[in-house]
Amino acid sequence: MITLENVSAGFGVVQVLHDVSLAVPAGRLVSVIGANGAGKTTLLRTISNVVRPSAGRIVFDGTPTMASEPHRLARAGLVHVPQGRQIVPTLSVRDNLLIGAQRVAGLGAAEIETGLAREFARFPVLDKRQDILGGNLSGGEQQMLAVSRALMMRPKLLMLDEPSLGLAPQVVRTILDALRSLADGGLAILLVEQLAHLALEIADEGHVMQRGRVVISGPAEDLRKSRSLIDSYLG
Template identity: 40%
Template sequence: MTLLELHDVTAGFGAVTVLHGITMSVAEGSIAGVFGLNGAGKSVTMKAIGGTVPARSGQVLFEGEDITRLSPEKRVARGMGHVPQGRQVFPQLTVEENLRLGAYTLRRKDKGRYGPALDSVFDRFPVLKQRRQQLAGTMSGGQQASLAVARALINQPRLILVDEPSAGLSPVAQLELREVLQVVKDSGVTMVLVEQNIAFGLSLVDTAHLLQTGVVVHTAPVSELDDDTLATHLGIGKVLAGATGSALSARKGSKR
């Protein structure tokens, strides 16, 4: 089943159009990757899905329903979660306070669900449970990435929008993050994943959408991607494509 669809979505700021007609469809339970160079419109695409940058034309469908004109809050209430670029945890608040803010919608709907939701997040992220009273700003980048993912999951969303989660993380922290995202996927949550780190992204996604200046120029299941296609459609050189190539062959060799 298709959970999310964008039909010819345009968006921009003032006189500037950034998205020139984004079309993509995301199957329930899958991870859709969005790849492109700096400024290609990846984050704006995420914001058009989440509603913080409204589509000027075109349609956003969620569970088959047209949500193009819904506020961001209503989209969250319908089951969208966000892990924004830069993670945006509140550095002066504790881990638990960050999670509580993330659960705003859940608590408003039904206060009784917050406790169990917090417990289930703590079960999934023991490091956050251990550090529940620690100020978020004093945690490592990898721990903050986990917190940002956990904060999105606490509302028990059906879809999460994850924007460049690996940025600035050490190789070890990236491996841990990859595991976290894989577990999220295995739990049935659908994901749109934006990554500059294409090798990292390709190790997770089922389908890749390659973006250039506000247009999806190529869409393919990860099993049908190759170095040349990536280099052509992303405008990246062969050196970088070499790194993505090994990620691709790793994907082809195993299901995960």
């Protein structure tokens, strides 16, 4: 679904990513792990074209992305759930989800209602709180809402930046299990996650980043078994 070939990127004269190559096929969950400052967030922002690559090539769904604006990539199905959730706190749960649906061209009222029902079934707590303002939700509920809002956009590739940040273990498990189920259903998922071993537990493939480079790649199960090696890169 997406392929990066020797991608470099940064801010001004500061280069953050160096020759990064990876791929996320449809129906696969790929985790990127690494210590703080490894370049993981910049990687997702570069794929979204919020940060423009200075070298290399990114191809999404068969089309190079470098000339596309971020909002056009999102409408095409490259959907990014950033760190910090970024829901609209003054809108209800239902209205936050409708924002996602409104970004899909030609989506009819019946299809929107089907999408809402699907997300309320995925995260039943959102169904119970659909009329509550987003700002009044707990952190875990806000993260579920951010994921569901992204799914209302009908992504082909779903990218998530640290969805476990600051959440209770039970909530983290619920969200990660939902992501695994989505990948099993055919969605391509690129997950940046601080809980490295848990991320590798649900992933098909893993990449370890250090100082803006991918230093280890392989099947997630193999990486998870190399705990001492992974820990040495995570600091």
